[in-house]
Amino acid sequence: MRRNYFKAILVFLIIFSFAFFIGFKINKSFGILKNGDTYSDDEANMIYSLTDYQWDSSTNTYYFDLIRKNKYQQLELIYGKLPSEVYINGTALKESSFFTRLLLSSHLFIDNKIRIVFDTNIDPHKTPIYVTTTPSAEMALTTFNIVFAFSLGITFLMFIYGLSLYHRKKTEKYLLWFAIYTGALTLWSVLPLFVGTGINFLRYYAFAWCVILDIVICFKMFDIKLPGRLNLLLSVRGVISILVLWSILESIFPKLHSEIYVYSLFLFSIGVLIYACVDKRKGGWLLISGHALSLGLRMAIPLSSLSSSSVSYPLRALQFSKFFNVPFAFCCMLLINHIFAEKYTEAEILAKELEQINQNLDKKVLDGKLALEEQMKRRHSLMMNIFHDLRTPLFVIQGCTEKITSQPQLLNTELPIIKERLDFTKHLVEDLFLMAKLEDKQVILEMDRIPVSSLIKNVISACSIEAEGKNIYIDAELKCECLTWGDEYRLKQAFQNLLLNAIYYTKPKGRIYISLEKKKNITIISFTDTGIGISPQDIDKIFDRYYRISHTDKHQSTGLGLSIAQEIIQQHLGSISVESQLGSGTTFTVHLPIIS
Ligand code: ADP
Helix, strand or coil, X not given: CHHHHHHHHHHHHHHHHHHHHHHHHHHHHCCEEEXXXXXXCCCCCCCEEEECCEEECCCCEEXXXXXXXXXXXXXXXXXXXXXXXXXXXXXXXCCCCCCEEEEECHHHCECCEEEEEECCCCCHHHCCEEEEEHHHHHHHHHHHHHHHHHHHHHHHHHHHHHXXXXXXXXXXXXXXXXXXXXXXXXXHHHHHHHXXXXXXXXXXXXXXXXXXXXXXXXXXXXXXXXXXXXXXXXXXXXXXXXXXXXXHHHHHCHHHHCHHHHHHCHHHHHHHHHHHHHCCCCCHHHHHHHHHHHHXXXXXXXXXXXXXXXXXXXXXXXXXXXXXXXXXXXXHHHHHHHHHHHHHHHHHHHHHHHHHHHHHHHHHHHHHXXXXXXXXXXXXXXXXXXXXXXXXXXXXXXXXXXXXXXCHHHHHHHHHXXXXXXXXXXXXXXXXXXXXXXXXXXXXXXXXXXXXXXXXXXXXXXXXXXXXXXXXXXXXXXXXXXXXXXXXHHHHHHHHXXXXXXXXXXXXXXXXXXXXXXXXXXXXXXXXXCCCCCCHHHHCCCCCCCCCCCCCCCCCCCCCHHHHHHHHHHHCCCEEEEEEECCCEXXXXXXXXXXX
């Protein structure tokens, strides 16, 4: 933390010193003329500051004697705002807003000498008067006008930029403050143009307003809050109150106009910016650099005047054009651009994600629709099969009863057919009912500890009549005495379906192999037959409800046996799988959890 403070202060000081050094260098590179010096032609393009004013005790005035080299030398004065009255041969110089050019015509010289007299009451060192040749004066003032228009234009455009962005995005309050800040800078830059008008008095306050708003913008750009109620000072009302209060104080104590008081306010901005850097706020380093640059350029002017009692024309031009405001305001604008660019990128990413989600959703909806259509189709064909299976026995029974009515002697031959068809219908209806209940989880399982091997033995003996009827040998290898949680009746039903299928789809004199073993905490029961097998295209569908493979083998097939078995096993937290080789045989394997 301390290291970060140190780093932020160091960065500030380095950039500040750099800007200050440049300003100081510019100041030094322009010459000064002392009282009584002669303007030589050697450096004709130089713009000299007048300094070292002499005190005349007889008239109680300061004066400056400027001597031209010869009567052909044409010199011009450039002067800016004059804090003291200045006279040449008794004629006062006109007050100007920025710089004024005054050609020193020959009649003003007496023996090539001209005396510029200053009002005694005010220190003439603060009066910026420069002397140069006509071409240099022309060029200097043109350059100044360009720099002035540039700074004014930039601050004004930044004001419009902030305002228009805020107009679009009212939630981003820092945009409003940026607009207010750059608006104040624009006002401050433009006010000298109104010298002599009613609003000229604002000139004296605008500097302090800009400095106070400079502090506020530092808080706002990083959304830094003051503790507790103090934060009210940063609200619109709070800031307006501070500006008004400072202006009133300035009116009562004109000393407050003094730059030293206003400059000391910058310590607040610097403090906020250092805090922003230490707190790793986005743009902290950018704004502290911009501020250091602006302040360095700004401070070069008063500090240069302290050292050599003169401020060169270029530095004064920099001050009058308010150019030093530009770097910091520009950095604020860069930060705003950065924030917006980031938000735009975020929005783009979100839009892409949303598009992806939409696409996925569309796909899901489409898949769901297809699945639903498929389900509807299957349900429809299921219903048709069921109706068909229910109708066929009814037709058979109807035919038989008609036969018996017309030929009662056929009763004994037709009755077994009627019974067989009724059995099938009952079996089908029961299976359908059970399947529906299993699917709706309406079958209440009576859970108990079930010894799996005895259950298998039970199933084998229950199916023995069918096996013996086809002369099929059942070989059982029950290797473990595992216990499972389950409903004995339902489990028996599931296994019976598997064993009966094995018997049905195995040719007479075939073999069925049943095995029971344990792996970790799972019991594995498999039913392997040497029957007709299942083709690869059918194997995935045999667990579907009502799915039957049409083959010649005849038994009372409902297409529900495997679905019922699977449903029961799954409700016992187990699984069922099948492997088959067409023509060689099939193995159904059941996995069930065991009680350890
Ligand atoms: P089904 O009442 O027709 O036996 P299932 O649901 O029990 O109905 O079986 C569905 C289909 O799976 C059967 O029609 C049959 O073709 C096939 N199948 C089931 N078990 C075997 C097996 N052990 N060997 C060959 N095919 C079998």
